Amino acid sequence: MAGPPPTAAPRRPLLSLSFLLLLLITAAGRPCGPAALSPDTVLRRPGENMTLTCRDEELADTNATVSWWHEERGAAAPMAGGHRRHLLEGNVLPLRRLRYEDSGRYSCFSGGRVLRSLRLLVEEPPETPRVSCYRRSHDKDVLCEWSQRAKPSPGTRAMLWMKRRFVAENATEQRCRYFSKAQKFVCRVKVPPGADDTKSLVVSTCVTNGAGGSAGEDKIITLSGVLKPDPPVNVTVEPLEKAPQRLRVNWSYPSSWDPRFYWLHFQVRYRPEPARTFTEVDQVTTTWLDIRDAWRGMRHVVQVRAQEEFGHGSWSEWSREAVGTPWIDLKELTSEMGPFSSQFPMDYGTREVTLPPELFGDAAADRAAGGTVVEASARSVTSPYALVVAGGSLILGIILFVAIVVRYRQTRQLGRQRGAKAEGEGQHTLVPLSPPRSPPLSDTPLLSLSPEPQPSRGLHVTNLDYFLAGQ
Incomplete structure (x- = not known):
């Protein structure tokens, strides 16, 4: 009986020689592993506990004195004269809650003889790097960095390699530095002159210490793709x-970008301080922008960021916040709010408004002359128009009062004169005892037909003494 046909052996995929070569080229030049430890080295992690014991057990039954000494990391050998400090005396040395600073060489002595010596290394395996690269402009070096959750141990080393992809050449090796304030490693890689910005590059990283090594994932980049300008x-x-809803925003190129050869385009975002969302304006090619929909009388927050003119790379970080308030018409505020005050009641808190110095007297004028902003306060300030009206009313009242006083004096003086004349009417004029000689009545005609012309004299009707003198 014939059995089943033999099963064909599975074919294993064959890797071409060129692909294997590419793998070797990619992996070459970036070994990543822990440094070799000497036989007398003991490795422990931070926070662990351990106990050291002298090697000779016979000394436990004798009265020989045993002392422990510690040489800090960096001492070449025991008794080398480094930074040594005495710990304690006894055959056993307990170490609790180890720290990075506890690393070094520990030795126990008895009678000037070294009984035991070992090197303690307090390390923790390094974190896996997750690298990101950027370039501030076309003529700057490439910066690669990654963050660390915890501070690395003093013996940690970080390396970076960069080479062209699919090219059999040695990789550029660069040592990376750790910046404790930013809590990240930074590597600077110089770009050779004439390098093609569109060619792919392979970036490899490795972090090692005595406890182990960790290699980051290879990153493929291009010089134009990692462009990231500094903020404006x-x-x-x-x-x-005279534009209560407009603001003019100005900015400058960062010093790391030369606008003579390459340009940037910008994005502007702004918001009034009470609002939480921004309004964005894209594709700004100038270094200024007019905002035409600002809120009247409200302070606005503005930020700007930049990108390479053709869109290569990524946007920069946002610039620092800048603030400004649209133009305010003081006449309109006076007519709407009555007496002008430096404090504007708003639902969103107290704001700062620049006021003309003449409204606050000499002291405030000196402060305003220096360009300061008068803060909102509870002190009210009288409107200049109210001052003009009050001054005019005061002057008119003074003039009216003086006119009344003068009129009253004139009326009183005239009354006195009339009273004096009334008293003189009861007196008679003295006449001589002998009557004047006059012609007899018969000789005097009753009517004169042709009276002689007499010189005209003015007759004062108001002078009563003229009519009463002959009576």
């Missing part, structure tokens, strides 16, 4: 006169 600088926000 000197961002200012200024009001436009």
